[in-house]
Amino acid sequence: MAKHSAIEKHKASVASRKKTYPRVIAVTSGKGGVGKTNIVGNMAVALSRMGKRVVIIDADVGLANIDIVFNLRPEYNIRHVVSGEKTLDEVMVKTSHGIGILPGGSGFADLTQLREGEKLTLLGEFESLADKADVIFLDTGAGISSNVLYFNAASDQCLVVATTEPTSITDAYALMKVMSQEYGTRHFKLVVNMVEKEADAKRVYASLSNALDKFLKNVVLEYAGCIPFDMNLQKAVRSRSILLDKTPGTPAGNAMVSIAGSLVKGELKNHSQGNLTFFMNRVFEAFQ
Numbered sequence: 001m002a003k004h005s006a007i008e009k010h011k012a013s014v015a016s017r018k019k020t021y022p023r024v025i026a027v028t029s030g031k032g033g034v035g036k037t038n039i040v041g042n043m044a045v046a047l048s049r050m051g052k053r054v055v056i057i058d059a060d061v062g063l064a065n066i067d068i069v070f071n072l073r074p075e076y077n078i079r080h081v082v083s084g085e086k087t088l089d090e091v092m093v094k095t096s097h098g099i100g101i102l103p104g105g106s107g108f109a110d111l112t113q114l115r116e117g118e119k120l121t122l123l124g125e126f127e128s129l130a131d132k133a134d135v136i137f138l139d140t141g142a143g144i145s146s147n148v149l150y151f152n153a154a155s156d157q158c159l160v161v162a163t164t165e166p167t168s169i170t171d172a173y174a175l176m177k178v179m180s181q182e183y184g185t186r187h188f189k190l191v192v193n194m195v196e197k198e199a200d201a202k203r204v205y206a207s208l209s210n211a212l213d214k215f216l217k218n219v220v221l222e223y224a225g226c227i228p229f230d231m232n233l234q235k236a237v238r239s240r241s242i243l244l245d246k247t248p249g250t251p252a253g254n255a256m257v258s259i260a261g262s263l264v265k266g267e268l269k270n271h272s273q274g275n276l277t278f279f280m281n282r283v284f285e286a287f288q
């Protein structure tokens, strides 16, 4: 009881302060290797060029690699924040664009083990992000492991990435199914990556939304756009640079700029609750 009241008190004190809160967008997929990390990196650059303050949380407890895409070598990760050795600011690395990268390392894997004091430390640190970011991207691992699901469920928007490959489509469906059945997520956005032509992406969208309509009730899948297969992106990856920096004006780059812009348009529903403390609380609750 006493433990709970500390967190409740923290929530109440945060709620009493008037703030605008960042939008938390999870970028996720059923199947791995479909382009999540590159999409997050390029969309983050696109939004920072539009004047948004962007933070990326590497929420992949397996092989984290957003730092590689930006050619950064972070020394610390979220584990050091939990232990109180470092503040979030000290752990966060900044790209040349001013984007903050929060390396997860294996730190997020241990959330179940956190003591109440450690949770409060983490909550307080996350709350400090509210003043520093307009958009927070979560680059999650692939699949339906509980870590991935918790982060998706706690976000304001869940962007599912798939390709035209049947396995990727089936796995995207499985992810949305488990998210809707276990966490009540009712709204997803779809990006189809590595497409030859837009008609192929539309087909993927149609087959997924038909399956959702048929087998799951009240789940809405919105088409967020498609990204062409583009060798320039692979070249950028090989040189550890961001496509939008290395080769401006490519088809894939333009598509990611346009998708990023559409994600931040309009007000979020229920966003009054969508603050970072709320986000972390949902993560903690899910981990219990």
Ligand SMILES: Nc1ncnc2c1ncn2[C@@H]1O[C@H](COP(=O)(O)OP(=O)(O)OP(=O)(O)O)[C@@H](O)[C@H]1O
Pocket: 029, 031, 032, 033, 034, 035, 036, 037, 038, 039, 060, 140, 141, 142, 193, 194, 195, 227, 228, 229, 230, 231, 233, 234, 237, 252
């Ligand atoms: N639009 C594209 N055109 C061509 N190649 C692409 C495109 N998008 C991604 N790729 C290729 O796919 C590879 C994997 O991309 P990325 O690491 O972003 O995927 P991921 O979904 O984050 O993978 P993981 O599930 O392992 O985290 C890239 O290194 C690149 O070679």
Ligand SMILES: [Mg+2]
Pocket: 036, 037, 038, 060, 065, 139, 140
């Ligand atoms: Mg990745």
